[in-house]
Amino acid sequence: MLERLRRFSYWLDEGIRIPGTRIRIGLDPILGLIPGAGDAAGAILSGAIVVESLRQRISRYAVLRMAANIAIDTVIGSVPVLGDLFDAGWKSNQRNLAILERHVAEPSGSKQVDRAFVLLIGGVLLVVCASVVVVALMLSARVLRWLLTQT
Numbered sequence: 001m002l003e004r005l006r007r008f009s010y011w012l013d014e015g016i017r018i019p020g021t022r023i024r025i026g027l028d029p030i031l032g033l034i035p036g037a038g039d040a041a042g043a044i045l046s047g048a049i050v051v052e053s054l055r056q057r058i059s060r061y062a063v064l065r066m067a068a069n070i071a072i073d074t075v076i077g078s079v080p081v082l083g084d085l086f087d088a089g090w091k092s093n094q095r096n097l098a099i100l101e102r103h104v105a106e107p108s109g110s111k112q113v114d115r116a117f118v119l120l121i122g123g124v125l126l127v128v129c130a131s132v133v134v135v136a137l138m139l140s141a142r143v144l145r146w147l148l149t150q151t
Helices: 002-013 027-031 037-055 060-077 082-090 092-105 115-150
Strands: none
Touching: 002 027, 002 037, 002 092, 027 037, 027 060, 027 082, 037 060, 037 082, 037 092, 037 115, 060 082, 060 092, 060 115
């Protein structure tokens, strides 16, 4: 299970080396180039690590940290250009995998996660993703309207 998540996280955050540099990016920042929908898709993919973490019954605090990593990645990543640069450096999936690996290495400090808490976190992430898509569509429509009036 962990090896599969390591590969998944690797490809989302650092699977591609930029030629001539030591910089590595993954599919998550590349998806982020698609306004709104790309960042939402990245957040949904990032949720796979959180889902597996919930199956491992990690603590509420750890789940909140994971959700915060995804929310930060999604919200700041939705800012055109600068957000994509941030997304390439933030690597929320690697951060969340590290949280899960710490739990697996030392599970004694974990607590059972209840269903209501899981639904709350999922709902918050869904609202964040939907908001990013709506704002991106509204901004795209305004830019398109402005471009059409300039010609």
